[in-house]
Amino acid sequence: MNTLAINQTLLGNYPVLGGGFTSGSELDKIENINGWLLYINGINDIEKISFPDEEFQHILPIGQAEHRTLIVGMPTCGGVIRYDLYESEQSYMLVVGAKLDPTMMGESDMQYELAAYLYKEDLSDVFLPRDQAATDLLVARNMLYGHFLTFLDRDNPKETVDDLYFDDDGTFLEEIFQDYIQAIDDLKMLEMSYEEGGAAKDH
Numbered sequence: 001m002n003t004l005a006i007n008q009t010l011l012g013n014y015p016v017l018g019g020g021f022t023s024g025s026e027l028d029k030i031e032n033i034n035g036w037l038l039y040i041n042g043i044n045d046i047e048k049i050s051f052p053d054e055e056f057q058h059i060l061p062i063g064q065a066e067h068r069t070l071i072v073g074m075p076t077c078g079g080v081i082r083y084d085l086y087e088s089e090q091s092y093m094l095v096v097g098a099k100l101d102p103t104m105m106g107e108s109d110m111q112y113e114l115a116a117y118l119y120k121e122d123l124s125d126v127f128l129p130r131d132q133a134a135t136d137l138l139v140a141r142n143m144l145y146g147h148f149l150t151f152l153d154r155d156n157p158k159e160t161v162d163d164l165y166f167d168d169d170g171t172f173l174e175e176i177f178q179d180y181i182q183a184i185d186d187l188k189m190l191e192m193s194y195e196e197g198g199a200a201k202d203h
């Protein structure tokens with residue numbers, strides 16, 4: 001059930017009759033809100049993309065949160081989600097984990113899936129901090145911004161985030177969610193001002 005929860009709720013992949021899950025169809029990299037290019041599970045067809053065979057190291061536990069409706073209707077059940085950043089010589093991986101409430105679904109191991117994949121060569125035009133720790137935080141933030149395209153409601157991301165509870169270990173993760181919501185709101189305001197300006201010119 002953890003596999004179902006992570007695919008359906010966090011990645012936007014749905015069960016297929018006979019086994020497995022749907023996947024995205026895009027083969028090209030996707031641009032996040034800041035213009036970073038990356039592959040996103042749920043939008044890209046991850047199984048058809050040939051990633052390099054590399055050894056990854058865990059470099060950053062980004063944080064975790066309680067999700068009140070991690071799975072809906074079977075019955076509806078909450079659980080814990082967490083995010084971690086991994087690095088290789090050529091790439092970064094954002095990994096998401098999910099575990100349903102054991103008091104409702106029984107004890108189980110947290111299920112992990114690839115959420116987003118970023119090639120370091122695609123950061124050549126990005127201004128990165130000199131401090132490696134600061135770079136890791138910036139990369140984590142932007143990979144999550146890509147993942148949010150599948151996890152959060154595109155028109156009203158706050159609606160999804162309202163189902164999350166962040167403890168003290170999830171402070172940085174909560175900050176990323178809230179900053180993303182603010183960025184989406186700012187874009188909407190900008191689009192509205194352009195539309196109003198265009199309408200005024202027409203008159």
